[in-house]
Amino acid sequence: MFEILRKEEFSEHITLLEIKAEEIAKKARPGNFFILRINEQGERIPLTIADFDRERGTITTIFQKVGKTTHHLGTLKEGDSISDIIGPLGNHSHIENFGTVICVGGGVGIAPVYPIARALKQAGNKVVSIIGARTRSLLFWEEKMREVSDSLIITTDDGSYGIKGVVTTPLDEILRKERINLVFAIGPVIMMKFVCKTTERYNVKTIVSLNPIMIDGTGMCGGCRVEVGGETKFACVDGPEFDGHEVNFDLLMKRLQMYIPEESIAMNRARRQ
Amino acid sequence: MEARIEDRKTKPRVKMREQAPEVRIRNFSEVPYGYTPDEAVEEASRCLACKRPPCKDGCPVEVDISGFIRLVREGKFLEACYRVKEKNALPAVCGRVCPQETQCEARCLLGKKGEPIAIGNLERFVADYEAERGEIKIPEIPRSTGRRVAIIGSGPAGLTCAADLARSGHQVTIFEAFHMPGGVLIYGIPEFRLPKVIVEREVEYIKRLGVEIVLNAVIGKLYTIDELMNEHGYDACFICIGAGLPMFLGIPGENLNGVYSANEFLTRVNLMKAYLFPEYDTPIKRGKKIAVVGGGNVAMDAARVALRLGAEKVYLIYRRTEAEMPARKAEIHHAHEEGIEFVLLTNPVRFIDDGNGNVCAVECIKMELGEPDESGRRRPIPIEGSEFQIEIDTAIVAIGTRANPLLTKTLPDLKLNRNGYIITEEGTGMTSKRGVFAGGDIVTGSATVILAMGAGRRAARAINEYFKWKYWEFNGAGP
Numbered sequence: 001m002f003e004i005l006r007k008e009e010f011s012e013h014i015t016l017l018e019i020k021a022e023e024i025a026k027k028a029r030p031g032n033f034f035i036l037r038i039n040e041q042g043e044r045i046p047l048t049i050a051d052f053d054r055e056r057g058t059i060t061t062i063f064q065k066v067g068k069t070t071h072h073l074g075t076l077k078e079g080d081s082i083s084d085i086i087g088p089l090g091n092h093s094h095i096e097n098f099g100t101v102i103c104v105g106g107g108v109g110i111a112p113v114y115p116i117a118r119a120l121k122q123a124g125n126k127v128v129s130i131i132g133a134r135t136r137s138l139l140f141w142e143e144k145m146r147e148v149s150d151s152l153i154i155t156t157d158d159g160s161y162g163i164k165g166v167v168t169t170p171l172d173e174i175l176r177k178e179r180i181n182l183v184f185a186i187g188p189v190i191m192m193k194f195v196c197k198t199t200e201r202y203n204v205k206t207i208v209s210l211n212p213i214m215i216d217g218t219g220m221c222g223g224c225r226v227e228v229g230g231e232t233k234f235a236c237v238d239g240p241e242f243d244g245h246e247v248n249f250d251l252l253m254k255r256l257q258m259y260i261p262e263e264s265i266a267m268n269r270a271r272r273q
Numbered sequence: 274m275e276a277r278i279e280d281r282k283t284k285p286r287v288k289m290r291e292q293a294p295e296v297r298i299r300n301f302s303e304v305p306y307g308y309t310p311d312e313a314v315e316e317a318s319r320c321l322a323c324k325r326p327p328c329k330d331g332c333p334v335e336v337d338i339s340g341f342i343r344l345v346r347e348g349k350f351l352e353a354c355y356r357v358k359e360k361n362a363l364p365a366v367c368g369r370v371c372p373q374e375t376q377c378e379a380r381c382l383l384g385k386k387g388e389p390i391a392i393g394n395l396e397r398f399v400a401d402y403e404a405e406r407g408e409i410k411i412p413e414i415p416r417s418t419g420r421r422v423a424i425i426g427s428g429p430a431g432l433t434c435a436a437d438l439a440r441s442g443h444q445v446t447i448f449e450a451f452h453m454p455g456g457v458l459i460y461g462i463p464e465f466r467l468p469k470v471i472v473e474r475e476v477e478y479i480k481r482l483g484v485e486i487v488l489n490a491v492i493g494k495l496y497t498i499d500e501l502m503n504e505h506g507y508d509a510c511f512i513c514i515g516a517g518l519p520m521f522l523g524i525p526g527e528n529l530n531g532v533y534s535a536n537e538f539l540t541r542v543n544l545m546k547a548y549l550f551p552e553y554d555t556p557i558k559r560g561k562k563i564a565v566v567g568g569g570n571v572a573m574d575a576a577r578v579a580l581r582l583g584a585e586k587v588y589l590i591y592r593r594t595e596a597e598m599p600a601r602k603a604e605i606h607h608a609h610e611e612g613i614e615f616v617l618l619t620n621p622v623r624f625i626d627d628g629n630g631n632v633c634a635v636e637c638i639k640m641e642l643g644e645p646d647e648s649g650r651r652r653p654i655p656i657e658g659s660e661f662q663i664e665i666d667t668a669i670v671a672i673g674t675r676a677n678p679l680l681t682k683t684l685p686d687l688k689l690n691r692n693g694y695i696i697t698e699e700g701t702g703m704t705s706k707r708g709v710f711a712g713g714d715i716v717t718g719s720a721t722v723i724l725a726m727g728a729g730r731r732a733a734r735a736i737n738e739y740f741k742w743k744y745w746e747f748n749g750a751g752p
Contacts, residue, residue, distance in 0.1 A: 023495055037452055043545060043554035044452075068554060084452040086489045215545065215555075218450055218491055219677050221537035222519040225528050232521065232528060237679055251528055254630035258530040262556035269551045 001081040002036075005058055010140040013065050014108060015074045016050070022057030024087045030095065030115035031209065031241055034059065034087030035217045038072055042083065045069050046214045046236075048186075049088060050111030059087070062111035062140070068266040089217040090240045093207070097124040099181035102174060103149070104167050104195055105131045106187020110141055112209060113186050118148040120184075126150050128180075130170055132191075136161035167191060168198045175202040182207065185244060189256065193249035200245055208244035210235045212255055227251050286388040287316040294610040298580050301464045301548060304607060308398040310350065317345035319383060320390050327380040328392060333727030334433070336360045338377055338392055345395055354399040355410055361396075362436035362479065363429065363726065365404065365471045366458060368397025371723045372601045404474055411481050415442035420740050423448060423507040425492045425680065428456020429722045430513035430713035432479050433729030434736075439482040441737055446507075448490040453544065456515060458722070460544040461536075461571065463578050466604075469543075493680035498687075502708060509708045509739060511732050512695065513725065516714035517677030521670055522566065526624030531558055531632040535567070535575045535671035542578050557582065560667025564588045564635050565613075566621055567671035568598035569719075573605065575669045576613045587613045588663060592620040592640050592653040616663070618642070620655065624668060634662045673719050684709075688749065694718060696749040701735035702728060707745045710736060 006018035024034060033048045051060040065071045076082070093116050101120050105113035110131045121127045127148060132155035133139045139154065139161060146152045153170045154162030163170060167187075174180065175198065183206040185195040192208040199206040212224040212235050219237035226235050227248035233239065289305040289312075291297075297304055308316065326339040336357055344353035357364045373379075373393040381389030403409060420443045424431045427449040435445045453459050455472045480486065492498065492514075501507045519534035521527050538557070541547040545555035563584045565576040568591035576587045589608065591598060594617050598605060609615070618640045627633035639659035642651035676693030688696045688705035695704055695711040702710040712728030714720055739745070 027495060041546075041553045043556075084489050086450070086452070086491060088494055089491065215537060215540055216451065218517070218679055220515075220517045220519070221540050222521070222534035223537045225521075227528060234518075237518075237677075251630075254530060255528070257630075258558075259556045262550065266551045266554060266556070 001083060002085045003081050004076055004078055005056075007076070007078050010062070011137045014062060014138060014140060015065070016060060016062045016140075017073070017076070018053075018058045018060045019082065019085065020057060021059050021085050021087075024085065025052045025054050025057050025059050028052035028059055028088045029092030030119045031090065031093030031112070032088035033090050033217070033240060034061070034085055035089060035214065036073075036082055036086070037084040038069065038076075039083050042072075043069055044084075044086075044215050044217075046089070046211065046217055048112035048209070048211070049115070051115055059085075062108055064108045067263045068270050071267070071270065086217060090236060091238075093119065093184070093241060095119045095123050100126040100128065100178065102171065102180055102183045103127060103129045104171060104183065104185040104187065104191075105129070105145070106167055106185075106191040107133050107138060109187030109191070110139070110145065113184060114141055114144055114148070116184055117145065121148045121150075128174060129153070130155065130167045132156065132162075132167040132187075134158065166194070168194050171195060172198050175199065175204060180204050189249055189253050192244060192247075196244035196247070196249070206244040207241050208247060209240045210242060210247065210252060211240065212252060213258065225255070283387055284319055286319070286391050287312045287394075289391075289394050294612070297465065298611050301581055303468050304465055307401055308394055310348070310402070313345050313350070313395060313398045314348060316391050317342045317395060320346065321382055323382060327382065328377040328390075331377040331380040333376070333723050334361050334730050336377075336396075341399065342390065342392070342395060345399060350399055350402045351406065351408060351410075354403040357396060357399060358410075358412075360730075361726070362433055363475045364396050365400035366429070366467060366475055367723055367726070368393050368395075368400055369467050369471075370462060370721075372721055374602055376723070404471075409478060409481075411478075412440060414440060414483055417444060418442040418740070420444065420508045421446070421506055422736060423501045423505070423510045424513065425498075425510065426450075426456055426513040426515060426713070427454035427476070427486060428513060428515055428713065428725060429458060430725035430729035430732075431456065431511070432476065433726040434511050434513065434712070434733045435484045436479050436482055437730055437733030438736060439479070439484050441733070443736075443740075445483070446485045446487060448487050448492050448496075450489070450491045451544065452488050454486050454488065460540045461574070463539065463543055463574050465577070465581070466574065491679070493683045497683045498680070498706075498709060499684070509710065509736050511702070511729070511736065512680065512704075512709065512711040512715060513713040513729060513732075514677065514680055514715050516674040516694075516719050517679075518675045519670070520673050520675055522621060522672065524621060524623050526626060526632065527670070529624050529626055529632040530630050531560065531666055532624055532668045532670065535565075535571045535669050536674070538575055538669045539571070539578065542582070548578075548582060558667050559583050560665070562586045562588075562665045563667045563669065564590055564621070564663060564665045565669045565671055566590045567673070568593065568600060569671065569673070570600045570604055572671035573600045573608045575671050576608055577611060579667070579669065580611055580613065584667075588616050588665070589613050590616045590619050590621060590635075590637060592618065593642065593650060594618060597650045618653065620653065621668075622660065625662070632665065632668055634664050635668055636660055636662045674714070676715060676718075681715075692718070698748045700731055701738075702732035703735060703739075703745070703747055703749070705747050705749060708739070
């Protein structure tokens with residue numbers, strides 16, 4: 001059992017959990033994810049590791065309540081326990097001094113971008129971060145992101161905070177003015193797709209982190225198949241990070257929709273109970 | 274005396290009663306009911322009690338088959354079970370899933386004139402009898418040797434090796450990546466062929482031998498083998514992680530929604546209990562028209578699971594003929610009985626999109642058999658222009674697995690063959706790395722439960738030898 005030590009609710013939909021998982025915290029690196037199963041009836045879902053604290057022996061995750069499992073997870077309180085946590089999984093981010101790097105985080109994607117930005121900064125990069133959300137209440141970790149970035153740009157779709165619009169607007173502006181060596185982009189699939197379309201025009205390599213449906217996270221089920229450069233890859237063991245210019249985002253979006261009817265059955269049942 | 278032997282030779286095998294096909298395709302309960310004590314004694318009485326029984330040579334774990342059958346004949350069922358357990362820690366599992374027809378039963382002299390003795394059925398009977406009576410005997414464990422062994426994977430190889438090592442007095446820890454122990458016995462083999470309570474019972478027995486099982490531990494990620502040996506104080510490791518990566522056909526449309534690997538389909542149903550959705554949270558597509566591709570036990574399991582999830586039509590597409598199918602005879606027979614439609618000498622060439630990213634048909638090509646290939650089976654060759662389509666809403670690809678590199682890539686000094694399987698010394702499981710042994714599917718490629726158990730047994734023996742002599746010389750054959 002894995003105890004929840006701290007819970008923060010950023011908004012109605014976005015929650016942070018800091019979970020005691022000493023052994024995983026020791027090994028976690030930026031870019032890794034983990035899989036959890038809340039209880040005996042639970043499904044296994046992958047979540048990204050937003051932060052880890054080796055001293056406290058904890059991992060932190062930030063998630064959006066989108067389906068039954070994430071809603072259930074959001075009802076857990078400090079002191080409650082999660083039955084199973086498996087990790088760290090996936091390849092960690094490749095960090096070195098690239099020069100100038102733009103880190104783009106959209107929605108809950110801000111969470112996994114944070115440790116990557118921090119590591120890039122520590123490696124000597126100039127880090128320019130762009131974080132965006134639909135509206136101000138869905139933004140979080142502005143200060144933390146500012147601490148690890150040379151400059152930070154904020155966008156909201158509705159203009160309630162920062163620049164009105166999507167992350168690609170300031171991204172395009174920077175790319176036009178400055179020589180950028182690498183872009184990291186994590187967020188909704190549609191955001192990653194358009195970030196890649198933007199950076200492609202400037203021929204700037206872009207790393208994205210994919211989050212398909214998975215069961216085991218160790219390569220054994222093949223459920224997380226993604227198409228990269230025309231080849232089928234398993235996001236859990238070959239990724240989760242890939243060269244975004246090679247990724248078939250449309251296929252990923254389709255595959256993420258596979259269980260929408262079942263998800264609504266499960267949600268309705270959970271509401272009745 | 275002669276007359277009696279003749280009599281035994283001609284007497285038919287006692288059939289095991291089963292759920293009727295039309296009933297069982299609507300439930301996940303076990304198909305055969307098992308023998309009653311009378312039936313077991315009757316079947317055991319057919320045994321010729323050979324002086325030098327050949328059946329034992331057909332058993333990868335060397336069970337004293339004629340010895341336990343004699344005890345069954347005498348009505349000493351518990352003693353019979355203990356006799357089996359001297360060599361086989363998982364008799365209730367093996368009685369159900371071993372391919373006896375190509376192993377012990379293939380050697381039985383009765384088989385020359387009639388049907389061989391039903392060794393698997395009897396093994397299952399004694400194991401179930403012991404469990405029902407609640408008289409599980411725990412053998413005496415010798416004083417601790419102080420040696421510690423880490424076993425990576427809790428499938429049949431790992432459980433067998435753990436039991437043997439615990440009985441030698443070593444301290445054994447099994448590391449399992451999933452949240453439940455049992456490996457393929459839990460995620461792969463369906464409930465109706467191997468009830469999960471039986472696996473749990475066998476795992477409980479292993480734990481009572483003093484074996485510790487650490488769940489949710491992905492070795493290669495959480496710890497490396499070097500860390501286990503150098504920092505966690507293990508004196509030896511046995512790697513038995515299975516073959517883990519599902520193979521796909523590599524044809525267009527394979528990533529459409531509704532196309533599963535057999536591993537994923539079976540794991541959702543067996544391990545995650547998707548057949549109980551929405552009581553359990555893991556969903557699965559309950560297709561109406563399903564194509565399963567492959568001819569092995571896994572293909573049969575997937576086809577029969579699909580039927581039980583409510584499919585109206587299940588096609589089993591295989592590129593050779595039924596004679597070349599690697600599945601157990603009993604599974605092929607059960608699949609036929611349950612109404613699975615075998616589409617033989619046929620190979621899929623592409624999956625077709627319904628326009629919304631879901632599979633709606635599979636296009637196949639007819640095959641004919643040519644010259645034998647390296648497996649000794651006749652090679653299937655496509656017949657040009659014979660393409661045709663089958664309308665489906667779900668497809669399950671069950672054409673085998675390949676080596677999972679997750680662990681091995683963290684061990685650069687471990688020698689692998691060109692397909693990524695670990696090279697070991699025949700008979701011991703020794704690898705190119707001192708103190709590290711390997712066995713099961715990660716060495717042989719996809720095989721059977723009992724072969725993995727045999728590898729676990731041999732590794733345990735070799736680990737004991739290693740502790741005694743501390744000698745390491747690797748004689749593994751090259752790739």
